[in-house]
Amino acid sequence: MTVQNLIEKLDLKILSEGDLSLPVKGCYCGDLLSWVMSRAQEGDAWLTVMGNINAIGVAALTESACIILVDDAALDADALKKAGENGITVLQTDKDAFSIAVWINRLLNPEN
């Protein structure tokens, strides 16, 4: 499943468009950046409410497939700029992290 597939299946709004052909391999939920930094895996869709510039840095360093801002959390203007510079895809939804995570699990593991 690619980021593009995820956007279509979950009706996510694109705030910043990076490489939408990146594969989504997993999912991580969290807002404490140190915590995310040490636990998120490359290729994860990262679900958070943290839309600041440092979140973009963490997504770049962990090589997340995309950031999904849940509960309509906002993306700061300077974070939007940095996301563009770093090619980080930032998506947004009005749904909460639990709902989105459950859907990602279903999409990644259709047999379950």
Added chain:
Amino acid sequence: MDPVRLHYDISGSDFTTAGEASGKIKKTLKSLGFSPAVVRNVTIAVYEAEINMVIHAGGGAIDADIFPDRIEVVLKDEGPGIQDIDLAMQEGWSTAPENVRQLGFGAGMGLPNIKKYSDDLQIESEVGRGTTIRITVQNK
């Protein structure tokens, strides 16, 4: 064999560039062909130390020496120093101000993460003078 040497000066005033040095070190390690696990360990450890410098010390300098068998990173600042290193090493202990916590930092994971992802961590700190952190990650 001479190491590949990298040097970065870290600004203490602004969070917008925090993480750039660790990002550049990461890119260099990848291009030199280090394994994803080694690259990840170094990146996490240096990122945490870099953020600490910005939050607590008003910036500083980062020097990375990349050898074939190990990566050594020295982070030196002239900040307030660490009063109690044992306490600072405990997960969850933090002296970060509220505005920093609102940015998603200050969870008290910085030093514990550095220790967790490095093979050796040396901290020299003097209150009022500054802190020097030496991180070594072996290329296993």
